[in-house]
Amino acid sequence: MTEYQKEQHEALEMVRKYLSGLTADELADLGAQIAGYLSFRHDVDRFLEKHFNHLCTETCYRSRLSACCTREGIITFFADVVINALRTPEIDIQLLDERLQLPHQGNKCVYLGEQGCLWQVKPLVCEMFLCAKAEKEVLANNPRAQKAWETLKLRGKSFRWPDRSVLFDSLEEIFIAAGYTSSLMYLHNSPGLLRVKKMSSEKCIRQ
Numbered sequence: 001m002t003e004y005q006k007e008q009h010e011a012l013e014m015v016r017k018y019l020s021g022l023t024a025d026e027l028a029d030l031g032a033q034i035a036g037y038l039s040f041r042h043d044v045d046r047f048l049e050k051h052f053n054h055l056c057t058e059t060c061y062r063s064r065l066s067a068c069c070t071r072e073g074i075i076t077f078f079a080d081v082v083i084n085a086l087r088t089p090e091i092d093i094q095l096l097d098e099r100l101q102l103p104h105q106g107n108k109c110v111y112l113g114e115q116g117c118l119w120q121v122k123p124l125v126c127e128m129f130l131c132a133k134a135e136k137e138v139l140a141n142n143p144r145a146q147k148a149w150e151t152l153k154l155r156g157k158s159f160r161w162p163d164r165s166v167l168f169d170s171l172e173e174i175f176i177a178a179g180y181t182s183s184l185m186y187l188h189n190s191p192g193l194l195r196v197k198k199m200s201s202e203k204c205i206r207q
């Protein structure tokens with residue numbers, strides 16, 4: 001396994017272990033915490049389906065050339081792993097984990113299977129990625145869609161950008177409190193994001 005595969009695998013193992021020890025009530029509580037995020041993802045899916053389906057089917061799926069999925073190391077937040085595990089049957093998580101541990105070949109994403117992405121709720125970075133061609137062909141000529149996309153991008157940021165209390169941070173905290181630590185916990189180990197958090201808390205104290 002590459003370093004990237006190892007850190008992804010370790011994060012997934014942690015999440016599986018923690019979730020497997022929760023009671024039904026605790027799982028329901030976690031499910032309630034991510035409900036707003038899932039609603040946002042539903043809205044993004046609907047938007048992409050409405051405006052981009054035709055173009056992406058032609059450009060990426062038929063030609064088998066995808067601008068995002070050809071990268072080996074897409075950024076995944078720890079919260080992405082948690083949310084996906086909460087929404088995925090164990091048998092499919094098992095398949096994803098097995099795929100992750102296969103020797104990596106070529107320059108495609110380690111999560112890309114024969115039928116497409118193996119995530120049920122794919123990483124936020126992937127969800128919000130639009131290639132330059134798609135942006136130009138669809139959004140450049142449609143100001144309303146452009147505006148709606150900007151609004152969705154802001155909503156997406158509100159779950160992961162720690163200038164306030166955000167879901168991606170609180171999910172990491174739950175696992176840290178339970179004794180886990182992962183290099184994917186960017187809200188707790190990225191110098192840039194830690195700076196944003198610090199500035200935000202200093203601002204709150206001043207107010």
Ligand code: SF4
Binds near residue numbers: 068070110113116122
């Ligand atoms: S995680 Fe899924 S959507 Fe994201 S790059 Fe990999 S295969 Fe593509």
